[in-house]
Amino acid sequence: MGSYTDGFLKRLRNEIDIDQMIHTLALETRTGTNYLRFRCPVCHGFHTATNPKTNLARCFECKINFNPIDLVMAVTAQSFVETVEYLKPHLTDTRTNG
Template sequence: MVQRFSKDELFRLRNHIPINEVIVHILDLPSKVRDGYLCFLCPVCSEFMTACNPKTNLAKCFRCERNFNPIDMVMVVKACLYHRRSQV
């Protein structure tokens, strides 16, 4: 398999693109601010039991216990959309 991104490029994508921006502006997931933290509709279990930590640039769903970085989030959302479309 051909590597498309270098380790340095992946590091920059994962750490320098704010996960809040990915969730709200790029993926347009339903979201809200609760107790100062961005909460979003989990693309895996469809629950709002989530939070983002801007200091670590990570997001977590406390329902399905899934952790996301910006790259993971995009991959999961795009895979869910593809899966839903193929079922129609």
């Protein structure tokens, strides 16, 4: 725990679906015509959307982009290492951080 390869961190960022993480974290959501909207964990507004092509969530009020790591850190107030350990089981396979 505590030292992670760039490849492993990229996997966390890219392979853990941002929409699913929003649901896992039990954030309040609203479904727009093409985008999932969620209550921003920073400013608490709903001027948000997710982009499945980039696997990012964005708050247009506070102008913050969230990847899965950023989102978990913002919602849970955990450290980076705690967040990475929390996300590990959410990967589609359980290869090590290697």
